[in-house]
Amino acid sequence: MTRVAHRICPLCEACCGLELMLDGDRVIEIRGHEADVSSGGFICPKGAALAELHEDPDRLRSPMVKRDGAFVEVTWDEAFAEIERRLPPILAEHGPNSVAMVIGNPAAHKAGLLLYGARLSRAIGTSNIYSASTLDQMPKQLAAGWMFGHWLSVPVPDIVRTELLVILGANPMASNGSMWTVPDFKGKAKALQARGGKIIVIDPRVTETARLADQHLSIRPGGDAFFLLGIVHTLFAEDLVKLGRLAEHMNGVDELRAAITDFPPERVAARCGIEAETIRSLARQLATTGRAALYGRIGTCTQEYGTLASWLVDAINALTGHLDEPGGAMFAKAAAFAANTAGASGRGKGITTGRRRSRVSGAPEVFGELPMTCLAEEIETPGDGQIKAAIIIAGNPVLSAPNGPRIAAAFDQLELVISFDIYLGETSQYADVILPAYSSLAESHYDVALSQLAWRNTARYSTAVVPAPMGHPAEWEMLVRLIGIVKGRGGDVDVTALDDELAADDLARTVGSAAQLVLSKVAPLRGPERLLELALRAGPYGDRFGMASVPPADGGVTLAKLAANPAGIDLGELAPRVPEILRTPSGKVELAPPPLIEDLARARADLDRAVPPLVIIGRRHLRSNNSWMHNLPTLAAGKFRGAAMVHPTDAARLGLTDGGRGRITRGERSIEVAIEVTSDIMPGVVSLPHGWGHGQPGTKLRVAAERPGANLNAILDDTLRDPLSGNAVLGGVAIDLAPL
Numbered sequence: 001m002t003r004v005a006h007r008i009c010p011l012c013e014a015c016c017g018l019e020l021m022l023d024g025d026r027v028i029e030i031r032g033h034e035a036d037v038s039s040g041g042f043i044c045p046k047g048a049a050l051a052e053l054h055e056d057p058d059r060l061r062s063p064m065v066k067r068d069g070a071f072v073e074v075t076w077d078e079a080f081a082e083i084e085r086r087l088p089p090i091l092a093e094h095g096p097n098s099v100a101m102v103i104g105n106p107a108a109h110k111a112g113l114l115l116y117g118a119r120l121s122r123a124i125g126t127s128n129i130y131s132a133s134t135l136d137q138m139p140k141q142l143a144a145g146w147m148f149g150h151w152l153s154v155p156v157p158d159i160v161r162t163e164l165l166v167i168l169g170a171n172p173m174a175s176n177g178s179m180w181t182v183p184d185f186k187g188k189a190k191a192l193q194a195r196g197g198k199i200i201v202i203d204p205r206v207t208e209t210a211r212l213a214d215q216h217l218s219i220r221p222g223g224d225a226f227f228l229l230g231i232v233h234t235l236f237a238e239d240l241v242k243l244g245r246l247a248e249h250m251n252g253v254d255e256l257r258a259a260i261t262d263f264p265p266e267r268v269a270a271r272c273g274i275e276a277e278t279i280r281s282l283a284r285q286l287a288t289t290g291r292a293a294l295y296g297r298i299g300t301c302t303q304e305y306g307t308l309a310s311w312l313v314d315a316i317n318a319l320t321g322h323l324d325e326p327g328g329a330m331f332a333k334a335a336a337f338a339a340n341t342a343g344a345s346g347r348g349k350g351i352t353t354g355r356r357r358s359r360v361s362g363a364p365e366v367f368g369e370l371p372m373t374c375l376a377e378e379i380e381t382p383g384d385g386q387i388k389a390a391i392i393i394a395g396n397p398v399l400s401a402p403n404g405p406r407i408a409a410a411f412d413q414l415e416l417v418i419s420f421d422i423y424l425g426e427t428s429q430y431a432d433v434i435l436p437a438y439s440s441l442a443e444s445h446y447d448v449a450l451s452q453l454a455w456r457n458t459a460r461y462s463t464a465v466v467p468a469p470m471g472h473p474a475e476w477e478m479l480v481r482l483i484g485i486v487k488g489r490g491g492d493v494d495v496t497a498l499d500d501e502l503a504a505d506d507l508a509r510t511v512g513s514a515a516q517l518v519l520s521k522v523a524p525l526r527g528p529e530r531l532l533e534l535a536l537r538a539g540p541y542g543d544r545f546g547m548a549s550v551p552p553a554d555g556g557v558t559l560a561k562l563a564a565n566p567a568g569i570d571l572g573e574l575a576p577r578v579p580e581i582l583r584t585p586s587g588k589v590e591l592a593p594p595p596l597i598e599d600l601a602r603a604r605a606d607l608d609r610a611v612p613p614l615v616i617i618g619r620r621h622l623r624s625n626n627s628w629m630h631n632l633p634t635l636a637a638g639k640f641r642g643a644a645m646v647h648p649t650d651a652a653r654l655g656l657t658d659g660g661r662g663r664i665t666r667g668e669r670s671i672e673v674a675i676e677v678t679s680d681i682m683p684g685v686v687s688l689p690h691g692w693g694h695g696q697p698g699t700k701l702r703v704a705a706e707r708p709g710a711n712l713n714a715i716l717d718d719t720l721r722d723p724l725s726g727n728a729v730l731g732g733v734a735i736d737l738a739p740l
Helices: 050-055 076-094 105-109 111-124 138-148 185-194 208-212 224-237 244-249 253-259 265-272 276-288 306-319 372-380 404-412 475-486 495-521 527-538 559-564 594-605 627-631 648-654 702-706
Strands: 002-008 017-023 026-032 064-067 070-073 099-103 129-131 164-168 198-202 215-217 292-296 389-393 416-420 457-459 569-572 615-617 644-646 661-666 669-677 685-687 736-739
Touching (some): 026 050, 064 076, 076 099, 076 389, 076 416, 076 475, 099 111, 099 372, 105 111, 111 389, 111 475, 111 527, 129 372, 138 306, 138 594, 164 224, 164 276, 185 208, 224 265, 224 276, 224 306, 253 594, 265 276, 276 292, 292 306, 372 404, 475 495, 475 527, 495 527, 527 559, 627 702, 644 661, 648 669
Parallel strands (some): 099 389, 164 198, 164 292, 198 215, 615 685, 644 669
Antiparallel strands (some): 002 017, 017 026, 064 070, 457 569, 661 669, 661 736
8 A cells, every 4th residue: 555755865965855655665756845844845866766775685684793704694682792792891991082983974864873972972981083074074163163152053055035156165056055954956046046146156177056157267176265365355455344233243353354464366366276356356246246145165175274264255254244144144043952042142152172182193172073084093003092992883984084995904903893884885894793774764854963054944853654673773772772881781771761861861961950850841752852852842943841931822843743744844034143143252253263363374374385287176976975875776877977087188188088097196095097088177187076986895885886986085195184173185185197
């Protein structure tokens, strides 16, 4: 018997609403949910491939334990007994920092992993926490933290009202937003143009977004901060600064003016590859357009000046009067889990970085994490605090982090590796125990973090659409069992009882003696659903458990209401939030954070650096957001998307041919790549996407292995990072390229 079910897609940041046709528990069709309050019926190939992920024969269905070098299927009790046998002795002998937590970006789409992973790291007490954030977005979060007081107070373009959208180092046609949840970017962009607006894309490649845009400018990889400094210089020099309503809420205007005097457009033009007059013209357009927004993303983050570039994007929006204004760069107001809606508004503690440093390189902690590029050296280097075990949660650093082969070798020498993974892949093959999730269709879904970066304020929740396999624990339950082991209560701990204790402890820290009363109001919920109900009711649209000064007329947003509304609840368009959103100690927008002003000296000394003859950048594709998606036939079909793009002039100079093969070399490391000769890439630049390099011995990804591609990260240097955020430098890196 066929039925219809609805859920949120968990495969990328767009978080589109899906409508599933099922015959029993078998998915027979997936389409966009027309009534969804965020995505309005939009669907991309990833959402359509969700059924293939559900049914993938390569997906692990049982826990695996490595015995005598080979994986064998075991029961859940046997898997946790193995962990209980091996993990506590490591902690007892070497201390909490001997266990590393390594977290991949799929965890951001799973409330159970995100919420309970943090609880596990606290239970262990380790300082060795590594995540995909330092391969992707940490500069954005750090800049936002310094400017606005919290890591997730990230302004996003109000695309439905803007007249000018300038996109730097981002490709939302492929991503539908990155650190910006904006499903159906193409439809919104075309609507912008239809109402007379304009889109300008600045990127070394003619991306899918650039093809849609009204204007495309090529920029030298790694030159973004210099280009943005030229814009800031122009705004001050030509008296184009207009702070508007935010003038009384802003610190540091004069400090910023003084700091950028050495960066006129004529001085930065060669470094960024954009003519001085073009820089001035764009500054004038941003300043004189009534509603405009500048948006920078992964290309601005994954470079040596990632934090400077991320800061300057928001500084320019502020200087041109477009920060926190309709049609400009605005702040979402999420229904749950948003720290910038909690506590007293308008002022706070701000953020603190560098509370500790990595043992070997001395890299500072940022947002509670150390750089992923420090992981291998922390495993390899003997001494107090050396990593002896790793818990990898939905991560694949062997492919996704620089110098992946070094990470693989480091994992191979650990005493214990526990991997939460649905595949036997490039990283999980080094595990001693693999704990696979069941299909995402069998679990509920709420976007904990991504709703804080959304194009519109909505609240959406999906219930499971198929039953969980008998006896298969949810991921949050697996994490609770690990917490039981760490706390000395064993792998067979009563999960319900321990979950109750964890919830009570959390509430005791926030509401004190009222903890038991509040818990009674959310009974009989458990796990992520209980945490979500607590967050919703305590959030800006909730009833505050009857303690709201002005109770919501409709009783407020609750989990029951979300479950009854599979299309979600519309909470309205983005609205100005300054000063309410601010959590800085001053209660102001900090336009000139001292660490960023100081880092300008590094850029100033680098102005005249010679441009390498050939550098490499990554790229993103709609069908290959993450490495594990290459194992889904629908997403892997068609043209091979892992080739190295080379400009015709470089191809002719180097003797490369379209469809041929080449060798990319950096230092002593090299990879072989397929060559695509195209004028879509600027001269002097090669583009190769991340996440490829499949087919390794010991893995079981049969579809991906048919066209394995080359691992870009195998040649990248794990000592290169943005010194402020610790983010890996993945773009603008000099290489050599020769035909095979």
